[in-house]
Amino acid sequence: MKVLTANRLADGEAVWYANGGWAETIDHADVAHDKAAEDRLEAIGATASANNEVVDVNLIDVTVANGVVEPVRLREKIRAAGPTNRNDLGKQARPEAARAA
Amino acid sequence: MYRYDEFDHDFVQARVAEFSDQVTRRLAGEITEDQFRPLRLMNGVYLQLHAYMLRIAVPYGTLNSKQLRMLGHIARKYDKGYGHFTTRQNIQFNWPALSDIPAILADLASVEMHAIQTSGNCIRNVTADHFAGAAADEVADPRPYAEILRQWSSVHPEFSFLPRKFKIAVTGAERDRAAIQTHDIGLHLKKNAAGELGFAVYVGGGQGRTPMIAKKIRGFLPEADLLSYCTAILRVYNLYGRRDNKYKARIKILVHETGVEEITRQVEAEWQELKDADLKLPEADIRAIDAYFAPPALADRPEGDEAVKLARLDSKSFSEWLDQNVVTHRHPDYAAVTISLKGIGEAPGDASDSQMEAVADLAEKYAFDEMRVSHEQNLILPHVARADLKVVYDALVNIGLATANSNLISDIISCPGLDYCALATARSIPVAQEISLRFASLERQREIGELKLKISGCINACGHHHVGHIGILGVEKKGAELYQVTLGGSADENTSVGEIIGRGFSSAEITDAIEQIVETYLGLRLDRNEKFIDAYRRVGPAPFKEALYAGEAKAA
Numbered sequence: 193m194k195v196l197t198a199n200r201l202a203d204g205e206a207v208w209y210a211n212g213g214w215a216e217t218i219d220h221a222d223v224a225h226d227k228a229a230e231d232r233l234e235a236i237g238a239t240a241s242a243n244n245e246v247v248d249v250n251l252i253d254v255t256v257a258n259g260v261v262e263p264v265r266l267r268e269k270i271r272a273a274g275p276t277n278r279n280d281l282g283k284q285a286r287p288e289a290a291r292a293a
Numbered sequence: 294m295y296r297y298d299e300f301d302h303d304f305v306q307a308r309v310a311e312f313s314d315q316v317t318r319r320l321a322g323e324i325t326e327d328q329f330r331p332l333r334l335m336n337g338v339y340l341q342l343h344a345y346m347l348r349i350a351v352p353y354g355t356l357n358s359k360q361l362r363m364l365g366h367i368a369r370k371y372d373k374g375y376g377h378f379t380t381r382q383n384i385q386f387n388w389p390a391l392s393d394i395p396a397i398l399a400d401l402a403s404v405e406m407h408a409i410q411t412s413g414n415c416i417r418n419v420t421a422d423h424f425a426g427a428a429a430d431e432v433a434d435p436r437p438y439a440e441i442l443r444q445w446s447s448v449h450p451e452f453s454f455l456p457r458k459f460k461i462a463v464t465g466a467e468r469d470r471a472a473i474q475t476h477d478i479g480l481h482l483k484k485n486a487a488g489e490l491g492f493a494v495y496v497g498g499g500q501g502r503t504p505m506i507a508k509k510i511r512g513f514l515p516e517a518d519l520l521s522y523c524t525a526i527l528r529v530y531n532l533y534g535r536r537d538n539k540y541k542a543r544i545k546i547l548v549h550e551t552g553v554e555e556i557t558r559q560v561e562a563e564w565q566e567l568k569d570a571d572l573k574l575p576e577a578d579i580r581a582i583d584a585y586f587a588p589p590a591l592a593d594r595p596e597g598d599e600a601v602k603l604a605r606l607d608s609k610s611f612s613e614w615l616d617q618n619v620v621t622h623r624h625p626d627y628a629a630v631t632i633s634l635k636g637i638g639e640a641p642g643d644a645s646d647s648q649m650e651a652v653a654d655l656a657e658k659y660a661f662d663e664m665r666v667s668h669e670q671n672l673i674l675p676h677v678a679r680a681d682l683k684v685v686y687d688a689l690v691n692i693g694l695a696t697a698n699s700n701l702i703s704d705i706i707s708c709p710g711l712d713y714c715a716l717a718t719a720r721s722i723p724v725a726q727e728i729s730l731r732f733a734s735l736e737r738q739r740e741i742g743e744l745k746l747k748i749s750g751c752i753n754a755c756g757h758h759h760v761g762h763i764g765i766l767g768v769e770k771k772g773a774e775l776y777q778v779t780l781g782g783s784a785d786e787n788t789s790v791g792e793i794i795g796r797g798f799s800s801a802e803i804t805d806a807i808e809q810i811v812e813t814y815l816g817l818r819l820d821r822n823e824k825f826i827d828a829y830r831r832v833g834p835a836p837f838k839e840a841l842y843a844g845e846a847k848a849a
Contacts, residue, residue, distance in 0.1 A: 202320055203390035204344035244322035248340055266774065267711060270720075271342045275712035277640055277722045281373055281388075282343055 198246035313395035337408030354382030365649035416446035456534035497548030589661035597679025642670030710750030719767025760784035
C-alpha cells in the first residue's frame with residue numbers, strides 16, 4: 193500500500209494527498225492498493241508538481257490500522273510526526289490539525 | 294572584527310535583491326523546481342524532511358552581539374524559537390517558509406550577514422580556530438587570512454562550479470583546534486626562522502564515505518603567496534578532479550589517486566605561473582585586513598586573581614566550570630570562555646532565541662562584543678576579564694548554559710540526523726541525548742577525562758564520527774537503525790581516522806556499548822593522566838573488542 197507525499201512549495205510543510213487535496217497530516221491520506229491506483233496518484237503528483245503547488249513528490253509505503261494510515265519507514269514516520277527529540281514541534285505538536293484532517 | 298566596506302554592502306544587497314526576485318518568480322510558477330534548486334542552494338536554502346532549512350554563514354565563526362541578537366530575532370519571528378550551530382561554525386534554521394526567506398536575508402544583510410556559498414560545489418565558509426586572537430599559544434590571528442580567502446572565494450567565477458564542495462580551515466597555533474587536516478585545504482599559520490609569517494599547506498583531507506587525512510604539500514608558504522597558491526591548488530583540482538562520480542569528486546580522491554608527489558608537482562608548476570602576478574598579496578593589503586582584527590584594548594585587571602580565588606571557595610560548581618570551560622588567554626588577566634551548547638540531555642548545538650539574546654548581552658557587557666561559534670558546536674566568549682568570570686557564570690546558569698562539560702564525553706558533536714535531515718539514514722540527536730544522560734554526572738565525566746564523541750546519522754559524516762575518539766555512525770539496516778562504532782579517531786595536530794571496532798549496535802544497545810568502551814578504558818589506563826585517545830593508541834582495539842564481543846564468540 194502506498195500514499196502520495198510532498199512538501200508544499202511556499203512553506204515547505206510536509207503534506208499528503210487526501211480527498212482531492214493536500215492534507216497536513218497523513219492520517220486520512222488516499223491509499224493506493226494496487227498498481228493502477230499508484231499510477232493515478234503518481235499522475236496527480238506530477239500535475240501538482242508541474243502546477244507548482246508542491247515539491248519533492250514521492251509515493252511511500254504505508255500500512256493501515258483502524259482506518260489510520262501509518263508509514264512503514266522510520267524516515268516517513270518522522271516526517272509524519274516531527275522530530276523525535278522535540279514533541280513540541282511538527283505535526284505531533286498539533287493535535288487539532290490531526291483531528292481536523 | 295571585520296566590518297563590511299561599501300563593496301561588501303553592495304554585493305550582499307544585490308544578492309538579496311536577486312534571490313528575492315528568484316523566490317518571487319518561483320512562487321509565481323515562472324521557474325520550475327529544477328531551475329530553482331541550484332539557485333536556492335547557492336543561497337543556503339535546502340529542503341529537508343519537515344520544511345525548508347536555511348544555513349547562514351558565520352565567517353570563521355566570528356559574531357558580534359548585534360548579529361547574534363538578529364539570529365535570535367530570526368529564530369523567534371520566522372522559525373520555531375531556536376537555531377542549530379553547525380560544525381562549519383555556521384547556524385541553521387530548520388523551519389523557515391520559502392516565502393519568508395527574502396525578509397530573513399534582508400534582516401541578515403542589515404547586520405552584515407548572509408547565506409551565500411553555504412551550499413553548492415563552491416568554496417564554503419572558511420573556518421578558523423575558535424580561540425583565534427585570544428589563545429596564548431598562537432603565533433598570529435588566523436582570521437585575517439580567512440577573511441582574505443573569503444573575499445577571494447566569494448562568487449569566484451572560476452571556482453563556483455567545482456567538481457564538488459570545497460572546505461578550507463586555518464589555524465594559527467601548533468595545537469590544532471580547527472581540524473585542518475580533515476579539510477580540502479588546511480592552513481597552519483606559522484613563523485619561519487627569520488620570524489616571517491607563512492603557512493604549512495595541507496591538501497586532500499576530508500570525511501564522508503572515504504575519510505582521508507590531508508597531506509602536507511608545502512612546509513612554508515610566505516603569507517603574500519596565499520591566494521596564488523590556493524588558486525594553483527583549485528586549478529589543478531578543477532582541471533583533474535572527477536566530475537563523473539559524485540562520490541569520487543572531492544580533492545581528497547584526486548590527491549589519493551594522483552599521489553602526493555605528483556599533485557605537489559602539478560600545484561607547484563601551476564603556482565610558478567601565478568606567483569609573481571596580480572594575486573600576490575601586497576603587504577599593505579594584508580595589514581589593512583589585519584587591522585580589522587586588532588584585539589580589543591585589554592586593560593589590566595589584576596583584581597581577577599583574588600576574585601576568582603574567592604569565588605572558587607564560595608562555589609564548587611563555579612570552580613568546576615572554571616576548570617572545564619575556561620582556558621588561558623594571552624593576557625594573564627583574561628580568559629576565553631566556552632559556553633556549552635551541550636546541556637545534559639539536550640540536542641547538541643541548539644540554542645533558543647532568548648539564549649542567543651542573553652549571550653549577546655553578555656558579550657556586549659563583558660566580552661568586548663565578540664563571540665565565536667566553535668566547530669564543536671559551542672559558543673565562545675574569547676576575551677573575558679578573570680574578574681568578571683563569576684558574574685558571567687551566574688548569568689549563564691540563569692539561562693541554562695553553564696554546563697561544565699567542555700571536552701568531556703557529553704560535549705558531543707552530532708549532526709541533525711534523521712530527525713531533520715533528508716539524507717540521514719538514522720537518528721543522531723536522540724543517541725547523543727541518551728549518552729549524555731547516561732553520563733550525566735559531571736564527576737564521572739571528569740574522572741573519565743577528555744573524550745571526544747562524535748555522531749553522524751549517515752555516511753556523509755557531518756557529525757565527524759571518523760575523527761571522534763569514539764565515533765558513532767548511524768545506518769539503516771533491514772529497516773532499523775544500526776549504529777557502527779569507530780575508535781581512535783582524532784581531529785587535532787595528530788589527526789587519525791577511527792577504526793571500526795566490530796558489528797554495529799541497535800538503538801537500544803548503543804549507549805550500553807559506549808559505556809562498556811568507557812569502562813574498558815578506565816580499567817586499562819595507566820593513570821588518570823592517560824587520556825582515552827592515548828590509551829587507545831597504546832593498546833589498540835583488542836581489549837575493546839574483547840569487552841564488547843567476547844561473550845558472543847563464546848556463545849557461538
